Each structure stands twice: as structure tokens, then as C-alpha cells.
Amino acid sequence: MTDLEDLYREIILDHYRSPRNRGELESPPAHRVEGFNPLCGDEVVVTMLVEDGSVTDIKFAGTGCSISQSSASLMSSAVKGKPLPEVRELIRTFKSMMSIHEASLPAAGDGADGADGWDGDGSDGNGEHGSDGEGLSDVRKLGELAALQGVVKFPVRIKCATLSWNALAQGLDELGAN
Amino acid sequence: MTPDPSLSLDVETLRKDFPLLARTVHGRPLVYLDSASSSLQPRQVLAAMEQYYETCHANVHRGVYTTAEEATARYEGARVSVGRFIGAGDPEREIVFVKNATEALNLVANSWGKANLRPGDAVLLTEMEHHANLVPWLMLAEQNGVELRYLTVGGDGRLDLSDLDRKLDGVKIVGISAMSNVLGTIPPLREIADAAHAAGALVVADGAQAVPHLPVDVQGLGVDFLAFSAHKMLGPTGIGALWARAELLDSMPPFLGGGGMILDVRLDRFVPAEPPHRFEAGTPPIAEAVGFAAAVDYMETLGMPQVRSHEVELTDYAVDALAERLGDDCTLFGPPAAPDRGGVLSLGFRDVHAHDLAQVLDQYGVCVRPGHHCAKPLMRVLGVTATARASIGPYNDEGDIDTLIEGLVEAGRLFS
Known part of the structure; x- marks a missing residue:
């Protein structure tokens, strides 16, 4: 797989072409957060409904590239209906995957190799691959979201991928939802 | 064609x-x-900079030893080369070396702008300006209540000049790009400068895109200030130039303070140097000036x-x-x-x-x-x-x- 195919995996293109949970929830009762990427002018609006300790509904709107749009779509699918601790854990794991040092990724492997090569704490750039059992299980927890792993090889695009996640985290913080 | x-x-x-x-x-x-x-x-630009560092680097305007004299001559020689390239009448006095076109435009807004603009005075800009020719004026407007007006851009990417005279009423300075960095639009600068002068306004042109790609002659353009960057015209990063008529620079207060821009300093006051050195505080980008001159030489050869x-x-x-x-x-x-x-x-x-x-x-x-x-x-x-x-x-x-x-x-x- 070329780097470009690794970046634009089929799951990403699918979510880009057919975004899930696109639109805005009525606010209030939903909580509304805007996110901006000053680099490219992209904007995302995330509206979320938090009830009884769960994200019961979530939608995203705005304009952006395929990475930011598909990441928002994947994010909304992943967290919708999930209890808050699980959502927080997903945010942490996803952002950790996005902050991973490039050197600890295999150059251009297939999806499974990529997961094996992922180092859980993201701070270790010494090139050890596949030795961290916790990291491996973390990526597996991400499910479809792991498709965004290829983004780390394109550092400029990481902000595109994390835009909607940062908006979600900001919204939960503002709601005091833990 | x-x-x-x-x-x-x-x-x-x-x-x-x-x-x-x-x-x-x-x-x-x-x-x-x-x-x-x-x-x-x-490679001619890269070679000129390398040759400078290898044979005569020293700080300028300071030492009396041979290499310091040579470095000063190279730096001041670069000023003349760059000035001649844009048709400056008196390049030794009219070219100020700055970091880039952005700094040149900040210099105009901060020096000329603060000395000459009062609350209620107007600055006319265009919707197609780069942030470098917007934000310094927005900052000035926040500080002293200057009014900002804009020429609009039509569907064909050209400026709408139909109400130019009306918009110029009360304007003290017009800031305009000589070529849009987004649309490539080359506005009729001479026509706009003539109208501005008739209304009593000066014109500062952002030449960052025009100077590298068009034959530019400041006398013909009729503008009062021209800002441009070396790194967009085959030269190095870290240096650009502001051209202004000598009498305008003479009338302007310093922008940045420090070494090299003074005649005298006491504990309670200072006397600024004459232009262009008045506007060049601190050790300037000397090797970059040498590279800038090599770049304009190269472009003149083309x-x-x-x-x-x-x-x-x-x-x-x-x-x-x-x-x-x-x-x-x-x-x-x-x-x-x-x-x-x-x-x-x-x-x-x-x-x-x-x-x-x-x-x-x-x-x-x-x-x-x-x-x-x-x-x-x-x-x-x-x-x-x-x-x-x-x-x-x-x-x-x-x-x-x-x-x-x-x-x-x-x-x-x-x-x-």
C-alpha cells in the first residue's frame, strides 16, 4: 500500500462520501461547540446531547477536507450512545494515536501491521514495534477509527483529524461531563 | 497572441x-x-552568500578593519542594486532593508501611520489584500480610531473602482496590492495612485507578488511606498525592502529602536540617524542582502x-x-x-x-x-x-x- 492509500483508506473515503450523523441538533437542549483550524480555515460544529451519563445523540456540521470530515463522522459513530467514561477513554486513545512519533510506525504496512507497530504511550520514538501489548489492545478498541492511523505519517493533517475530537472534548469539559 | x-x-x-x-x-x-x-x-545566489561568508564577513558600519569595510561595501552595494532594480531615484537613501514585505508594511503603518493619522482619518484598503496589508492597519485602527475602508472585488476578480473618488474622500493613505497573491489580479495602480494623490492621499503598494514577476518602475507606478520580499524573487529568506521617496522617509520617526539607527543616545533622549539607517535597528541580514543583490542581478540577466x-x-x-x-x-x-x-x-x-x-x-x-x-x-x-x-x-x-x-x-x- 502506498502512503497515499494508507492515508485515504476505504473506510475514510466511505465516511467522507457518506458522512454519518451530519447536521446540527437543536441547541438547547443540545450543547454546541465550534472548532477552527486556522491553518486551512476548516470549521466544524459539534452538537451533543448528554443525558444520564451517556452521549445520547451527536451531530457534526461544517466544512473541511476528507480527513476532517471522515474523522468527525467516525467520531460521531463511535461515541453515540456510549457512557461518558467510555467516550473519555476513546478520546484519550484516539488523541494518543494521533500524537504518536512517526519513527515508531512501520513505513507502509497494511492495517494489521500498522496496529502491531503502534506504541501505546505515543511518546516512545525508539522504534520498538509490536512489543507493547497494551498499545495493541488500545488500537483494537478503536475499531474503525484505527483507519485514521495513516494520518500520523502526514503531520500537517493531524490537526484535520483531531479537529472534531477536540470540539467534543471541549464540549464535555464545558458540560462538566465525566 | x-x-x-x-x-x-x-x-x-x-x-x-x-x-x-x-x-x-x-x-x-x-x-x-x-x-x-x-x-x-x-546557485548564483547561494554562491554569492557563501563567498561573502568565506571571504569577508564582519559586522557592517562598525569596524575599520579591511573585512569590515568590505562587508559594509557589499551591504550598501546591495541597497543600490535592489533600488535600481525597481527604478528608485536615489537608492542609497530610499531603500530600507527589512525582514520581509510584512515588516515593510508594519513599518509604514507604525511610523508614517502613527505620526500622520488622527482619529477619524481614513485608510483605504482592498478586499483582496494579504493579511500583511490588513492586520497592521487593523491594529492601528484599534489603537487610535482610524477608519478603514475597502475597495470591493467583483465576480471577475477585479477591483470595483466605480466609486473610487467617493471612497477616497477623507482618506490619508491607500494600501493596495500590486498583484493579488490569490487571484493574480494586477490592479491599475497608476490610475488609483493618481486619484489618491488628487484626493491628498499617499499610496503604499504591497509589491510582494508584483516585483518578482513584472517589470516594476516606481516612478511609473506613481506610488509613494513599495514593499517586497527577497525570497519571492529568487533571493534568500530573512530580507525584504521598503522603498519610499527620500523626503517621505526623512519625515518619518523610527519604528524599531536599537543599535545602528541613532546619531546620539543619552539617558533621557536619543537622536535618530538619517534614513535609511534610521529604520534598520540592530545588525542587519548582511549575507542575505548580498544574496538579494545576486538575485536581482540574476533577474536582470534574464x-x-x-x-x-x-x-x-x-x-x-x-x-x-x-x-x-x-x-x-x-x-x-x-x-x-x-x-x-x-x-x-x-x-x-x-x-x-x-x-x-x-x-x-x-x-x-x-x-x-x-x-x-x-x-x-x-x-x-x-x-x-x-x-x-x-x-x-x-x-x-x-x-x-x-x-x-x-x-x-x-x-x-x-x-x-
């Missing part, structure tokens, strides 16, 4: 002067289409009319090829063709985001710039958040445009 053979440029030969063009990216030759952002440098003629031909080729091969899939912003557009091609391709276009093009070795190009107000006028911008330099040829189109077709296939 039949090309004039006397204006031709031997692109195949001059490309050999640019070491970076020998590079491959993702196994493909580099296709550099981002000269509006920063140009490439010929000939600016030849550079312009080549870029017009290539822009026409690109506009036609994009329309023929991509049809309605490709949207091109800005005026349709020369004479009032330069080689800046901001484009949209179907609904593929500019970032995605640029990412796919990178796989073809093609360097274009995605984003808002530091002109967010203009992006709002165009109704887009970003464009992919391909911009031409003297070293580009038709093959570069063909590769660009090949990459766009692939992006279309990937995202359809």
Missing part, C-alpha cells in the same frame, strides 16, 4: 541553475508551483520583460489546458487572462477540498499551496474556505502544468 521572439526565455537552460529542481519526491521530479509563497534560488512574457504565455497555456482537459470540474478564480493577471492560479476541483488536492498532487511531486493564502477576507468574498493555488516562476514550463493536471485527474478519481 504571437510571442515576440526577443522576449523569449531559455527555460530549459535556466532550470539547470536551480539545484532544487534536480530533486525527486515520491520517485518523481519536483514540480515547483508555489513561487507565490516562496521562490527557488539559483530580463524582467522576458520573465513576464514567459509567465503570461505559461499562464495562458495553463488556463486553456485546465479548461480543455478538466472542463467544468475545474473552477479558476481571478481575471480570465493577461494583461491584468499574473501567474497565480487559484483553483477548485469539483468539491474536493484543497488539502486533499494538494496531498494527492504531492504524490506527483507537484508543490501547490492549499488554504486561505493569508487572505481570509477575500476567501469569504469568493465564498470558499480554501483554494489550491498553483503559482508560476521563471523556471516553470508546460510539462509542469501537464503534471499538475495529471494529478488533478487522479484526485478526481480518488474522491469521486
Whole structure:
């Protein structure tokens, strides 16, 4: 797989072409957060409904590239209906995957190799691959979201991928939802 | 239009002067289409800077030893070369070396602006300005209540000048780009400068895009200030110039304070130096000035009319090829063709985001710039958040445009 195919995996293109949970929830009762990427002018609006300790509904709107749009779509699918601790854990794991040092990724492997090569704490750039059992299980927890792993090889695009996640985290913080 | 053979440029030969063009990216030759952002440098510029460091580097205007005298002569000589390149009447007094065009425009807003603008005075700008010619004025407006007005941009990418005289009423200075970094629009600067002067206003032109690509003569342009950057005209980063008429610079207070810009300093006051040194606080970018001079020498050897003629031909080729091969899939912003557009091609391709276009093009070795190009107000006028911008330099040829189109077709296939 070329780097470009690794970046634009089929799951990403699918979510880009057919975004899930696109639109805005009525606010209030939903909580509304805007996110901006000053680099490219992209904007995302995330509206979320938090009830009884769960994200019961979530939608995203705005304009952006395929990475930011598909990441928002994947994010909304992943967290919708999930209890808050699980959502927080997903945010942490996803952002950790996005902050991973490039050197600890295999150059251009297939999806499974990529997961094996992922180092859980993201701070270790010494090139050890596949030795961290916790990291491996973390990526597996991400499910479809792991498709965004290829983004780390394109550092400029990481902000595109994390835009909607940062908006979600900001919204939960503002709601005091833990 | 039949090309004039006397204006031709031997692109195949001059490309050999640019070491970076020998590079491959993702196994493909580099296709550099981002000269509006920063140009490439010929080896003559790199050699001049290396030769300077190896043979005579010293601080300028300080030492009396031989190499210090030589360094000063090289630095002051560069000032004359750069001034002559744009037709300055008195280059030794009228060229101020600055970090870049942005700093030059900040100098005008902070020095001339603060000394001459009072609350209620108006500054006339345009919607197509780069942030460098917007934010310094917005900062001034916040500080002292200056009113900012704008010439609007029409659907054809040209400025609407129909109400110029009305908008000039009460205006003290007009800030205008001599070529848009997004649309390539070349406004009728002389006509605007004449109207501004008739209304009692000065004109500061942002020449960051025009000076590298058009024959520019400040006397003919009729402007009062001209700002430009070396790194967009085959020179190094870290240096640019502000040209202004000598009597204007004489009347202006210093902008940045420090060594080199004073005649005398006491504990309770200072006496500023004469221009241009009044505006050059601290050790200047000396090697960069040497490189800047080498860059204008190189461009003079090519000939600016030849550079312009080549870029017009290539822009026409690109506009036609994009329309023929991509049809309605490709949207091109800005005026349709020369004479009032330069080689800046901001484009949209179907609904593929500019970032995605640029990412796919990178796989073809093609360097274009995605984003808002530091002109967010203009992006709002165009109704887009970003464009992919391909911009031409003297070293580009038709093959570069063909590769660009090949990459766009692939992006279309990937995202359809």
C-alpha cells in the first residue's frame, strides 16, 4: 500500500462520501461547540446531547477536507450512545494515536501491521514495534477509527483529524461531563 | 497572441541553475508551483552568500578593519542594486532593508501611520489584500480610531473602482496590492495612485507578488511606498525592502529602536540617524542582502520583460489546458487572462477540498499551496474556505502544468 492509500483508506473515503450523523441538533437542549483550524480555515460544529451519563445523540456540521470530515463522522459513530467514561477513554486513545512519533510506525504496512507497530504511550520514538501489548489492545478498541492511523505519517493533517475530537472534548469539559 | 521572439526565455537552460529542481519526491521530479509563497534560488545566489561568508564577513558600519569595510561595501552595494532594480531615484537613501514585505508594511503603518493619522482619518484598503496589508492597519485602527475602508472585488476578480473618488474622500493613505497573491489580479495602480494623490492621499503598494514577476518602475507606478520580499524573487529568506521617496522617509520617526539607527543616545533622549539607517535597528541580514543583490542581478540577466512574457504565455497555456482537459470540474478564480493577471492560479476541483488536492498532487511531486493564502477576507468574498493555488516562476514550463493536471485527474478519481 502506498502512503497515499494508507492515508485515504476505504473506510475514510466511505465516511467522507457518506458522512454519518451530519447536521446540527437543536441547541438547547443540545450543547454546541465550534472548532477552527486556522491553518486551512476548516470549521466544524459539534452538537451533543448528554443525558444520564451517556452521549445520547451527536451531530457534526461544517466544512473541511476528507480527513476532517471522515474523522468527525467516525467520531460521531463511535461515541453515540456510549457512557461518558467510555467516550473519555476513546478520546484519550484516539488523541494518543494521533500524537504518536512517526519513527515508531512501520513505513507502509497494511492495517494489521500498522496496529502491531503502534506504541501505546505515543511518546516512545525508539522504534520498538509490536512489543507493547497494551498499545495493541488500545488500537483494537478503536475499531474503525484505527483507519485514521495513516494520518500520523502526514503531520500537517493531524490537526484535520483531531479537529472534531477536540470540539467534543471541549464540549464535555464545558458540560462538566465525566 | 504571437510571442515576440526577443522576449523569449531559455527555460530549459535556466532550470539547470536551480539545484532544487534536480530533486525527486515520491520517485518523481519536483514540480515547483508555489513561487507565490516562496521562490527557488539559483546557485548564483547561494554562491554569492557563501563567498561573502568565506571571504569577508564582519559586522557592517562598525569596524575599520579591511573585512569590515568590505562587508559594509557589499551591504550598501546591495541597497543600490535592489533600488535600481525597481527604478528608485536615489537608492542609497530610499531603500530600507527589512525582514520581509510584512515588516515593510508594519513599518509604514507604525511610523508614517502613527505620526500622520488622527482619529477619524481614513485608510483605504482592498478586499483582496494579504493579511500583511490588513492586520497592521487593523491594529492601528484599534489603537487610535482610524477608519478603514475597502475597495470591493467583483465576480471577475477585479477591483470595483466605480466609486473610487467617493471612497477616497477623507482618506490619508491607500494600501493596495500590486498583484493579488490569490487571484493574480494586477490592479491599475497608476490610475488609483493618481486619484489618491488628487484626493491628498499617499499610496503604499504591497509589491510582494508584483516585483518578482513584472517589470516594476516606481516612478511609473506613481506610488509613494513599495514593499517586497527577497525570497519571492529568487533571493534568500530573512530580507525584504521598503522603498519610499527620500523626503517621505526623512519625515518619518523610527519604528524599531536599537543599535545602528541613532546619531546620539543619552539617558533621557536619543537622536535618530538619517534614513535609511534610521529604520534598520540592530545588525542587519548582511549575507542575505548580498544574496538579494545576486538575485536581482540574476533577474536582470534574464530580463524582467522576458520573465513576464514567459509567465503570461505559461499562464495562458495553463488556463486553456485546465479548461480543455478538466472542463467544468475545474473552477479558476481571478481575471480570465493577461494583461491584468499574473501567474497565480487559484483553483477548485469539483468539491474536493484543497488539502486533499494538494496531498494527492504531492504524490506527483507537484508543490501547490492549499488554504486561505493569508487572505481570509477575500476567501469569504469568493465564498470558499480554501483554494489550491498553483503559482508560476521563471523556471516553470508546460510539462509542469501537464503534471499538475495529471494529478488533478487522479484526485478526481480518488474522491469521486
